[in-house]
Amino acid sequence: MKREAIIAKDAPAAVGPYVHAVKAAETLYTSGQLGLNPETGQLAEGVEAQAVQALDNLKAVLAAAGLGLLDVVKTTVFLADMNDFAAINAIYGRYFEGDAPARSCVQVAKLPMGALFEIEAIAVMQ
Secondary structure, three states, rough: EEEEOOOOOOOOOOOOOOOOOOEOEEEEEEEEEEEOOOOOOOOOOOHHHHHHHHHHHHHHHHHHOOOOOEEEEEEEEEOHHHHHHHHHHHHHHOOOOOOOOOOEEEEEEOOOOOEEEEEEEEEOOO
């Protein structure tokens, strides 16, 4: 099986020893995307702004692999506080309109850099 690392120029640099995504056969597996501004490396202010930035970062990673949001079949959303679920759903729905991908959403004890939102995705080349 062919495996290819994807590094997106328009997404923030990885904060650890990993790549933005890995393409294996016809499937792309993204690393978790935080709400980091790609130019400053700083987290956006608040969970809603972080969600928007993280989803924009996810779009940049997908684009670097020649894919888009319509190619996403599964996402996992990590929240620092499940009380933000409704606000996140509203933002998420603006990015994934129509037939949204399968999704899991979990509250976690802590996210890297004190983030409030993180998203990872699996996409398939069509």
